[in-house]
Amino acid sequence: MRNILLFIRIYFNFLFFLCLMGISLFMVFSYNRYQHTAYSAVAGEVAGRISNQFSTVESYFELKRTNDSLMKVNARLYNQLKNDFELPDTVSNSRVDSVRMDTSILARKYLYLPARVVGNSVSLENNYLELHRGLQQGVEKDLAVTDIFNNVVGSIVDVSNNYSVVMSLLHRQSNVSAKLKRNGVTGSIIWDGVDPNFVILKDIPADIKVFPGDTVVTSGFSDKFPYGLLIGTVWKVDHEKNGQVASMKVKTAANFYNLQYVYIIKNLQKQEPSQLLNRFQKTNE
Amino acid sequence: MSSLVKNIIRFCLFLLVQVFVLNQIPPLHHLVVPYLYYLFLLWLPFKMGRRTQMILGFVLGFCLDAFTKSYGMHTAACVLIAYLRPFLINLLISQEGAESNYNEPSITSMGFTPYMTYVSILTLIHHAFLFFLEALESGGFFYFLIKTVLSAAVSLLLVIITELLFSRRQRFKTNTA
Structure with a gap:
């Protein structure tokens, strides 16, 4: 017993080091699987508050660009207004709908929530964004995030009370189901960590003809992203040596360098299909 | 200014510079992370206890991790260099009794070559461990390997620039007083 105590006393520094190292390594391997951890909620909240202060200053420098892009989006939306289109009148009886309820609410599937970006990085191996909108403002885990032109940015991985963390497309573990708009072939979008302007589209059969400039959109197979959100355009096609599948460089449509505002897309009809799938899997077990 | 206040200010400044300047600049190359x-x-x-140093390393790493959302990575690397630092100082100190005559490691207190060796070895260890966890x-x-070498080189350049810009005045303490 005395020897054990003596041992501990002599090697206390080393044991202390091992203990701290153990804690940090535990954090590395537990956070990477995207479990919401207790410390990440608190640390995220505090870091978010500090980042928020800085981004309020930084946003002034980006005001002009933000304004320009909002103008463009607004113009696009104005062009979709009903009064922009006029057909020659064929039936001229206008009638008041007797149902005073907006029936489209029941059918709504996707809801857009705006959020301000307070933290962003592009230079690291695994990049995250931090948004000033959290649990109390209706954000949940696994929601899709797009920029103001509705191009894919990433998905939410962690939420605290007022802030949320987005895993951007520029992350080694990000994986988005994508589709070539030209022929509807699906593949998946990953990032190789090289250039923040380019992501990789893989798992496309090699005999499919793809040309630079082809549009890549979301496939809509996951319950996160709606169908047809723009991810980017094909830049270069690499045919792999074994010739089975091709991977291609895709220029991202979203500009990750200056994200000021983003939209969080909430899927309101997520429950039913997933419940159905669960039930089906249970009966087949 | 007391050593405590000075170190608290340094802690905040280094962290803010790292998060809001170095992590924000567009990447030079994907292998270079300053x-x-x-x-x-x-x-x-010099005189700080070894456990205190390790705790400070832990806190510093964790604070950076909270901003970059890479929980544990920088923490582990910082704890490692905080643990190894006293060994290196003991090995590299050239003048007799420099630890008691000066406050902290610098070019004046350790001499140019030992100090640069000290900085470069710890830089390499920090980067190697960090990128190892990433890899x-x-x-x-x-x-x-390439990422470690290139990033360590750029970081060393930054360290040298910082040393030149903010020359820390080191008072020579005599133990006769």
């Missing part, structure tokens, strides 16, 4: 924040640990006083989930050995 780091400067760990210089805080290298500048800690565990992605990337091969070659990638890890």
